Structure formats: structure tokens, C-alpha cells
Amino acid sequence: MKETFDVAIVGAGPAGISAACVLADAGIKTIVIERGEFPGAKNISGGVLYGHDLAQIIPDYAERGCPIERNIIESRIWYLSRDGGYSLGYRDSVFAEGRKHNVFTVGRARFDRWLAGQARQKGALVVPGTVVVDLLRDGGGRVTGVITGREDGEVRAKVTLLADGVNSPLAARAGFRSEPGPEDVALSVKEIIELPEEDIDQRFGVTEGNGVTTEILGAMTAGMDGVAVIYTNRNSLSLSIGANLADFAANKIKPYELMEAFKQHPMVAPLIAGGKPLEYTAHWLAEGGFDAIPRLYGDGYLIAGDSAMLFNALHREGNNLAMASGKMAAETIIAAIKHNDFSRESMAGYGKRLSESYVLRDMKKYRKFGRFLHQHGEIFDSLPRLAAFAGREMLTVNGVSKKDKQRLIMQEIRRETSLLRLARLLWQGWRSVK
Amino acid sequence: MNVRIEDKLFLDRFKVDEESHLRIIDGEKCLQDCPEQPCLYLCPAYVYRLEEERISVHHEGCLECGSCRIACPHLNIEWRFPKGGFGISHKFG
Numbered sequence: 001m002k003e004t005f006d007v008a009i010v011g012a013g014p015a016g017i018s019a020a021c022v023l024a025d026a027g028i029k030t031i032v033i034e035r036g037e038f039p040g041a042k043n044i045s046g047g048v049l050y051g052h053d054l055a056q057i058i059p060d061y062a063e064r065g066c067p068i069e070r071n072i073i074e075s076r077i078w079y080l081s082r083d084g085g086y087s088l089g090y091r092d093s094v095f096a097e098g099r100k101h102n103v104f105t106v107g108r109a110r111f112d113r114w115l116a117g118q119a120r121q122k123g124a125l126v127v128p129g130t131v132v133v134d135l136l137r138d139g140g141g142r143v144t145g146v147i148t149g150r151e152d153g154e155v156r157a158k159v160t161l162l163a164d165g166v167n168s169p170l171a172a173r174a175g176f177r178s179e180p181g182p183e184d185v186a187l188s189v190k191e192i193i194e195l196p197e198e199d200i201d202q203r204f205g206v207t208e209g210n211g212v213t214t215e216i217l218g219a220m221t222a223g224m225d226g227v228a229v230i231y232t233n234r235n236s237l238s239l240s241i242g243a244n245l246a247d248f249a250a251n252k253i254k255p256y257e258l259m260e261a262f263k264q265h266p267m268v269a270p271l272i273a274g275g276k277p278l279e280y281t282a283h284w285l286a287e288g289g290f291d292a293i294p295r296l297y298g299d300g301y302l303i304a305g306d307s308a309m310l311f312n313a314l315h316r317e318g319n320n321l322a323m324a325s326g327k328m329a330a331e332t333i334i335a336a337i338k339h340n341d342f343s344r345e346s347m348a349g350y351g352k353r354l355s356e357s358y359v360l361r362d363m364k365k366y367r368k369f370g371r372f373l374h375q376h377g378e379i380f381d382s383l384p385r386l387a388a389f390a391g392r393e394m395l396t397v398n399g400v401s402k403k404d405k406q407r408l409i410m411q412e413i414r415r416e417t418s419l420l421r422l423a424r425l426l427w428q429g430w431r432s433v434k
Numbered sequence: 435m436n437v438r439i440e441d442k443l444f445l446d447r448f449k450v451d452e453e454s455h456l457r458i459i460d461g462e463k464c465l466q467d468c469p470e471q472p473c474l475y476l477c478p479a480y481v482y483r484l485e486e487e488r489i490s491v492h493h494e495g496c497l498e499c500g501s502c503r504i505a506c507p508h509l510n511i512e513w514r515f516p517k518g519g520f521g522i523s524h525k526f527g
């Protein structure tokens with residue numbers, strides 16, 4: 001494969017393929033190199049995608065057969081204790097009609113394959129089954145292409161876009177970013193549970209291809225800093241649960257045991273009852289936030305998506321940031337090709353575009369949120385217990401006056417913590433996201 | 435809790451390369467200098483198992499998350515991606 005391209009892209013996920021679509025549309029000779037046996041074979045996410053960012057790449061995606069599982073009309077948040085939990089949700093018919101596909105669920109094996117197909121139709125070359133093992137550089141250190149695991153596997157390119165995901169030994173080896181420490185990522189395991197479409201409709205109170213997302217905090221991560229989600233697909237549910245990798249290591253908790261306990265939780269078990277497990281996967285979430293973002297470009301290269309640690313941990317947004325950053329990388333490359341300048345200075349337009357967009361503005365806004373969660377273990381331990389105690393007491397009708405119940409709850413709060421500490425927690429939480 | 439990881443991995447599609455993409459660099463270190471041995475717990479596919487006198491590596495069920503590589507206290511695991519097209523292939527993703 002001793003061919004020369006304008007652009008070599010590592011990784012056929014939302015970032016790399018979005019860039020490939022924009023570049024191919026501009027008539028730029030682009031190759032995408034993917035290690036999986038097909039685009040999507042190695043890719044996972046919680047399972048939601050965002051129509052706005054996809055439409056920037058493929059405006060008529062719905063007509064082009066985008067494999068949408070369910071259109072999301074309701075977002076729920078749960079705060080769980082061991083035996084129950086609080087539930088809060090917002091549903092709006094605008095998401096079924098006027099703002100349809102604001103959020104929808106996908107299976108990434110099918111979705112990424114479809115998206116790569118769109119890039120191929122536009123003229124990009126997508127080569128699966130090929131691992132990029134290193135980068136080519138000239139004497140001055142400028143990146144001039146990639147080295148693949150194939151024989152004669154050098155691919156020369158004017159610009160290389162790294163879009164190979166959060167687990168990127170390549171980025172670390174190339175010195176683009178340091179290898180994350182265990183405290184910088186969350187390890188999440190995911191199970192797909194098959195259920196008849198009508199059962200899902202009934203259990204979640206939806207019809208006609210609509211669905212619900214549920215984001216979950218609380219005791220089910222066994223005191224570790226983590227989250228779980230339940231997303232509705234057409235005839236399956238996506239269950240994910242994960243926690244900070246350093247917490248997993250310190251607590252000696254096995255991820256699959258955490259998943260199994262989660263599935264038995266009294267608020268989860270009825271939703272998956274009778275379901276058949278279809279797949280079990282694992283992946284990191286780049287939870288380091290704004291401060292974990294590496295230098296995003298240099299001489300002859302750019303980094304986009306998860307490889308660049310672009311992930312909004314509070315809103316669980318990732319693949320929209322990947323698509324948006326891929327598009328902005330492509331726009332920067334198009335300008336660089338026009339001026340025939342692939343230096344670091346020429347790539348700086350990428351950093352500027354990202355800084356002015358919602359991508360880096362959102363990440364900056366929440367830069368302290370990850371640290372806030374990690375420094376307040378009580379959110380995953382004593383607070384779910386107290387919240388459950390309060391809920392239980394207030395809802396138990398047993399002849400005790402409400403005033404006395406309130407006193408009992410206050411007593412319990414004081415035993416575990418203090419009102420001042422609670423107030424400080426709320427204040428710091430607010431400050432970390434404001 | 436008693437969970438059989440084999441039941442979970444059985445759901446997945448693997449194209450197994452006989453040659454392992456994971457390797458413990460110095461096996462002695464795991465036994466002599468690593469009382470925590472976090473790889474035995476945090477690997478979501480139970481790739482690392484404590485045998486009588488060594489930790490064995492069952493690469494064929496690896497989910498390719500990378501956790502063992504960065505969580506090993508001695509960075510004692512050589513971790514590569516499986517060769518192109520090998521390893522796990524997601525059905526749903």
C-alpha cells in the first residue's frame with residue numbers, strides 16, 4: 001500500500017468518518033484505516049446519538065436509511081439506594097414531532113458501518129481489518145503518514161487525523177498525549193438485553209418507535225464514583241454500568257459482578273424481566289474533562305473525538321463531540337490543502353474552531369465536575385442511604401406525626417453527616433457545573 | 435455474588451488469534467512485588483487468573499478496553515491491539 005493520500009485517518013468511528021465525509025465532499029483524497037473487521041466492529045457507546053451533529057455531516061440521514069433504534073422523547077434520572085430510589089423524568093411531545101431525532105438510540109456496530117458506507121459513497125477509501133501501529137515522520141518530526149501492521153504497510157499523507165478512540169496506545173506512543181492514569185478514565189461494561197418491541201413499549205409507556213433514556217447515580221456502583229444507564233432500543237435494552245478505574249482497582253470489585261447486582265436491583269429487574277442477554281462489552285469513558293484534553297494538533301497531524309478526550313461527563317455526550325470535532329478537523333485540513341501548508345501554525349485553525357464551538361465551551365463549563373464527584377464519595381454511599389431513609393419514613397403511614405418523622409430524619413442526617421456539610425456539598429456541586 | 439464470566443463472553447463474537455496480543459512482561463514481579471494484583475479483579479473479561487505459581491493470561495476473551503495496561507501498578511503488561519480483523523467483533527455495539 002505505497003500510495004500517497006492527502007489525508008490519512010486512523011479509526012472509522014464518528015470522528016474519523018465525519019471528517020472523511022467532509023473531506024471527500026471537497027474532493028480530497030482520503031483514506032480511513034480501521035482495525036476492526038468492519039467499521040463499527042470495535043465501537044461502543046452508551047447508545048445515544050444526536051441528530052443535530054449528524055445532520056451537519058449527512059443532512060438527510062433518516063432518508064438514507066440511518067439505523068435508528070428509537071427516537072428519545074423522555075429523559076429520566078434515578079438516584080438509587082440499595083432497595084429502591086428516586087426517579088425524575090422529563091417527557092415532551094415536541095421530541096416526538098417538531099424536534100424528532102434530537103436524541104435517538106443506535107447500536108454502534110450497525111450505525112458506524114452505515115456512516116462509513118456514506119463516506120465511501122462520497123469517495124473516501126475505508127480500509128478495515130488494518131491496525132495502525134505507528135506514525136511516519138520526516139527528519140523534522142513532522143507526521144507524514146502512518147505505518148500499518150500489513151506488509152509494505154506504509155501510507156503517506158499530507159495530514160494525519162488521529163480518531164482512534166479513548167484507548168489509544170498509538171497516541172501515547174507518538175507522544176501526542178500521555179497514557180491516561182486509572183483515575184482519568186471510567187471503565188464501563190455494557191449488556192444488550194433482547195425483549196419484544198411491545199414489551200419495551202409497555203414497560204416504558206411509549207409507542208411508535210419512541211423511547212426513553214435513564215441515567216442513574218447512587219448506591220449501585222457500590223460506593224465507587226460511577227454511573228449506570230438504561231437506554232431503550234427497538235427490541236432490546238442497553239444496560240451500562242461503570243466506575244472510575246482507580247476505584248475498581250482499589251475496591252477489588254469485578255465489573256461483571258457490579259453489572260449482575262445492578263440487573264437485580266428492584267427498579268431494574270422488572271424492566272429486563274424475561275429478557276435475553278445478547279452481548280457483553282467493555283469500554284472506557286474519557287472522564288478527565290477539559291484538563292485532560294491534549295494538544296489537539298501539530299506539524300502534519302490533528303486529534304479528534306475520544307482520542308482527544310472530548311467527552312462531556314455530566315450530559316453523557318461524546319459522539320456528538322466526535323462528529324463536530326471531526327468536521328472541524330476536516331475544515332481545517334481543507335484550508336491547509338488550499339494553502340499547501342501543513343505546519344502546526346496552519347493546523348491552529350482547528351483549535352480556534354473548537355474553542356469557539358460548543359465542544360470546548362461545554363467542556364470548559366464542566367471542567368470541575370469530574371473532580372467534584374470524585375472528591376465526594378458520600379454521593380455514592382451515605383447519601384443514597386439517607387435519601388432512602390427520608391423517603392421511606394415520609395411515605396410510611398403509621399400514626400407517627402409528620403413533625404416527628406421530620407425530626408427522626410434530621411437526627412439520622414446528623415448521625416451520618418451534618419446540615420452544613422450537605423449545604424457545602426450542594427454549593428460545591430453547583431459551582432462545579434455553573 | 436456468583437457470576438460465570440464464561441456465560442457473558444459466550445454471547446460475544448470473537449475471531450481468536452492464536453498468538454496473544456497481551457503479555458505479562460515479568461511474571462516474577464506479579465508474585466514478588468505486587469500484593470494488590472488488581473488485574474485479577476478489574477479486568478471485565480477475567481483475562482488474568484491466579485494459578486499456583488503464576489498469573490495466566492486468557493487473551494481469547496479480551497474485550498480490548500485497555501484497563502489492565504494502565505491499572506497495572508508496575509506497568510508490567512505489554513498490550514497491543516489484536517491483528518487487524520482479529521479479536522472481538524461487536525454484533526450490536
